[in-house]
Amino acid sequence: MLGFLRKKSAPIAAPLVSSTGKPPRFPITQNEIARQVHIFYAYVQADHELSDVLNRYIEDWNAHEKKLRAFWAKVLLHEPGYEGAMNRAHDGVAELSPDLLERWLEHFHDAAHEVLPADSADEWVRIARQLGKSVMANAPTPVQGAET
Template identity: 25%
Template structure:
């Protein structure tokens, strides 16, 4: 997915990652589809969660975040407690990509959106093994769609 606002800065380091993560989770907390999952199901401790997410995304983009953890296991634990299907992952990705687009533009901004789309697809598939995976999350590039189609044929 390509950014459309060239007047915005690109993600350059930890400060921008923190800005993105904070803005993203502000939107998530108020979202009708996702907010309750964090507040009422996962009972998210934001003081602990946000620094983990800073480290996670810094690791993804810059390989410097020092993140340790297992995002797949965290999401899998929620499956028996609430819906964790395609609508939830599509909404997560939509909010993430629109948050990036509202704050940043450039190669790193595009890269983080593509990484988020890949992660949404992988985590959804892993925690929903019996789901119909013919539909892709919103915002996948043609290259990503081709990769997933090829992977499904092997």
């Protein structure tokens, strides 16, 4: 873990409903989402195996973080803003593997637990794991015997 990121914030009351009128999936705020995403990507960038792969696809980490904050706000808070297609966004990542996903989820878990109480962090990690499995299920599988 990155030492400068260890300080856990005081719990922040989550809104009872989002701007769409729907309740969040669990108690969480936009600020907590932003903090978790920032810490998570600091971990990812410090992990040479993950960063070596992702640096081939992500040109601007700040823009990527902004997009992911919007994605998680849509998933967790039902907020408008993210217009992408998660599975299609990962279609061209040839290096996707169960091992790489597990490594990603370990960092996600650690970052979530730095920002949120354990029950909220565990729920967010559960959702992230489901989404990761969806990405893996839709990932193209290499053709056996094909020459590269």
